[in-house]
Amino acid sequence: MSAPITPLEARGLSQRFGRKRVLRRVDLRLDGGEIVGLVGANGAGKTTLFSILSGLMAADEGERRLGGQAVDELSLELRARFAYVAHRPQVYAGLSARENLELAAGLRASVGAETLPSDQALARFGLSDAADRLVGAFSRGMAQRLALARAFAARPEVLILDEPFTALDRQGRELLAEILADERARGAAILLSSHDHEMLARVADRILHLEGGVIAGEVRRGDDDPDGERFRLAALALWSGPAGAAEG
Known part of the structure; x- marks a missing residue:
């Protein structure tokens, strides 16, 4: 440990x-x-x-x-x-799941912080098959998984x-x-x-x-x-x- x-x-x-x-x-x-x-x-x-x-x-x-x-x-x-996940997922409906994670990763990279690769973070939460789908079409549960994947990817x-x-x-x-x-x-x-x-x-x-x-x-x-x-x-x-x- x-x-x-x-x-x-x-x-x-x-x-x-x-x-x-x-x-x-x-x-x-x-x-x-x-x-x-x-x-x-x-x-x-x-x-x-x-x-x-x-x-x-x-x-x-x-x-x-x-x-x-x-x-x-x-x-x-x-x-x-820090990473915070609100009660209601704060994700971008007009972007794909992968783009949501890559946007967050880019912001973190600007201050020298590392992030797990998007594909790895999505796979961890069972979202590999939905990586390129627009988040606006996600169910509430899938949006929740995405918000969690984005937070946990930041380690x-x-x-x-x-x-x-x-x-x-x-x-x-x-x-x-x-x-x-x-x-x-x-x-x-x-x-x-x-x-x-x-x-x-x-x-x-x-x-x-x-x-x-x-x-x-x-x-x-x-x-x-x-x-x-x-x-x-x-x-x-x-x-x-x-x-x-x-x-x-």
Whole structure:
């Protein structure tokens, strides 16, 4: 297994929209070689937190640090160490799958960042046969696979995935679970949310519960739990209260 890479840290993140406070001094640390799941009711602030962590939104208060450096002050080269996949795939409908990946690769190359070859990235997510099809003709599930393929092709140190299992069929979910395990072994730090609680409990090393704008609970996978059953039950209990029941 690769040596752990520099973690992403968030300290005291707070965000307000009008009179509504969405995040309240959230602290979070992602270590290399781990998968962290995030659960919470709709409107709990998961997407807002992801947007701040990925640099798409500035927090009202708090900071993000990568390797001890403030992310807001990082160069474009260091920003290339992040990859974010939004809940709804952000892909170009008027381009082919291959062109979508080559466009992203070109942008990364401009700052000296390497990317997996497009054909290899597409094959990894089962999209080889659709490489030259216009994305506008893709199903929601295929568009999701493409968005994931583009993010994972960047081989980033930090992956932030908002509902990555959405719209994937059973085969696609199993494939993504395998790829997540591979990325963890590579040393990536991965944060993801999912309403598929069983799958999240299967792939994650830790699960955090966001409620009322704060991290209200956490469960960890233990070395003395080889089949993960105790972790799975603890994770299910974490979101089985009123806030968890509101998810969906």
